Amino acid sequence: MSWTNSRNAELKERAAKVIPGGMYGHESTALLPADFPQFFRRADGTRLWDADDNEYIDYMCAYGPNLLGYRHAAVDAAARAQMELGDTLTGPSEIMVTLAEVLVGMLGHAEWAMFCKNGTDATSMATVVARAHTGKRKILVGRGVYHGAAPWCSPGPAGILSDDRAHIAYYRDQDPQSLADAMKEHAGDVAAVFATPFRHETFRDQAQPDATFAREARRLCDAEGAMLVLDEVRTSFRLSRDHAWAALGVAPDLSSCGKVIGNGQPISALVGGEHLRKAAGSVFVTGSFWFSAVPMAAAIATLKIVRESDYLERITRTGTLLREGLARQAADHGFALRQTGPVQMPQILFEDDPEMRLGYFWTAAAVRRGIYLHPYHNMFINAALSEADVAATLEATDGAFAALKAQDLKHLPLERPAVRERLERAAALSA
Ligand SMILES: Cc1ncc(COP(=O)(O)O)c(C=O)c1O
Numbered sequence: 001m002s003w004t005n006s007r008n009a010e011l012k013e014r015a016a017k018v019i020p021g022g023m024y025g026h027e028s029t030a031l032l033p034a035d036f037p038q039f040f041r042r043a044d045g046t047r048l049w050d051a052d053d054n055e056y057i058d059y060m061c062a063y064g065p066n067l068l069g070y071r072h073a074a075v076d077a078a079a080r081a082q083m084e085l086g087d088t089l090t091g092p093s094e095i096m097v098t099l100a101e102v103l104v105g106m107l108g109h110a111e112w113a114m115f116c117k118n119g120t121d122a123t124s125m126a127t128v129v130a131r132a133h134t135g136k137r138k139i140l141v142g143r144g145v146y147h148g149a150a151p152w153c154s155p156g157p158a159g160i161l162s163d164d165r166a167h168i169a170y171y172r173d174q175d176p177q178s179l180a181d182a183m184k185e186h187a188g189d190v191a192a193v194f195a196t197p198f199r200h201e202t203f204r205d206q207a208q209p210d211a212t213f214a215r216e217a218r219r220l221c222d223a224e225g226a227m228l229v230l231d232e233v234r235t236s237f238r239l240s241r242d243h244a245w246a247a248l249g250v251a252p253d254l255s256s257c258g259k260v261i262g263n264g265q266p267i268s269a270l271v272g273g274e275h276l277r278k279a280a281g282s283v284f285v286t287g288s289f290w291f292s293a294v295p296m297a298a299a300i301a302t303l304k305i306v307r308e309s310d311y312l313e314r315i316t317r318t319g320t321l322l323r324e325g326l327a328r329q330a331a332d333h334g335f336a337l338r339q340t341g342p343v344q345m346p347q348i349l350f351e352d353d354p355e356m357r358l359g360y361f362w363t364a365a366a367v368r369r370g371i372y373l374h375p376y377h378n379m380f381i382n383a384a385l386s387e388a389d390v391a392a393t394l395e396a397t398d399g400a401f402a403a404l405k406a407q408d409l410k411h412l413p414l415e416r417p418a419v420r421e422r423l424e425r426a427a428a429l430s431a
Helices: 006-018 073-086 095-106 121-133 174-186 213-222 275-281 292-306 311-332 358-368 387-405 418-430
Strands: 040-042 047-050 056-057 112-116 138-141 168-171 190-195 227-234 252-255 268-272 337-338 347-350
Touching: 056 387, 073 138, 073 292, 095 112, 095 268, 095 292, 112 121, 112 275, 121 138, 121 190, 121 227, 121 252, 121 268, 121 275, 138 174, 168 174, 174 213, 190 213, 213 227, 268 275, 292 311, 311 337, 311 387, 347 358, 358 387
Parallel strands: 138 168, 138 190, 190 227, 227 252
Antiparallel strands: 040 047, 047 056, 112 268, 252 268, 337 347
16 A cells, blocks of 8 residues: 555644644654654554555554554553453552562662653652752753653753752763762762663664763762752663663662653653662642552563563564664665764764755655654654564665655755754754
């Protein structure tokens, strides 16, 4: 069946009338190549079908939550069984205790867990717990790093007051000297330092976890009495069965876990060490749906698979095959890719592509060939992706490279002029 997008276009038109901007957040396709679908119908394993029923091998995994494959049989059976008992009740089900025990058993630095719905809930809760514990005000955050969509951390300026960020200070992401400088500037008043396990902002090359930065962040926090918060919302269980800095020998005081915990069911968590138990118990935090039992049942089933299966080795293997295959293929077609970050969370940018014209054309060509790739956001590998799927992906991307090569590369259109401004902002942040 040939690729069409008429239903998607129809839905976008309807959405424009009843949803502000037609769509919001990163679910808006306004910055993506024009043909990218915005609406999807269904998914299974590693496959995704859009509103027009075009089938894709999906490398975005719902922007992270799909770790084991969509509609995973064991996870969905656990969720269905809990649904038969009830979901959002007058209080939590006993499985909340079980789930907290499971997470505490898996994460080396964790002695307690609190559950919520989204990553932003968990990162925001971390600021409150750290301030309650330390009695200090400042939260140090990597410049340009995404920690969610609340006023203290949202990337968009609209509707945000400078007062909302009065006590948020910034350092150059993953730069120990810049963190030391920020720490010095706010000495005596730093409640927490936020870090991500590695650099993973949009529009930029990613990095690998950096032991020097991790150790220095720990040392500076200890010297200042500040809490080190590792924001693992994007990375949870994709790099490790423990927290992502366990392999570096650096333990955070708090970490936010999100996205994958329930393999797509809405649940996130804040976990922390013994010394923060009292502060965590003292803050008032809650939400009408934070105690729903179905996502907790899904999380218990997901984490059992995380502990007992070779999912991590498999996503590392398929991620490696994809990276190596694309590098070879790009070279064969006369292009050079910058493939950065851990292979389980690939970021694929083109060399000599200052305005991402090549990347936009190539990812759009891949989408039309049934491979959902992203031009500027890190992608995600899920455990349902097989080696045969990687081979099918490479067959399609070969066609996408050939289509790109057939273009007049000097005159490729800049489909989304707003990308220029994003790239300038990304360059300024890394300067
Ligand atoms: C590192 C990081 N922190 C926090 C968040 C916010 O998570 P959520 O969108 O679930 O609120 C995200 C979301 O992408 C993230 O990547």
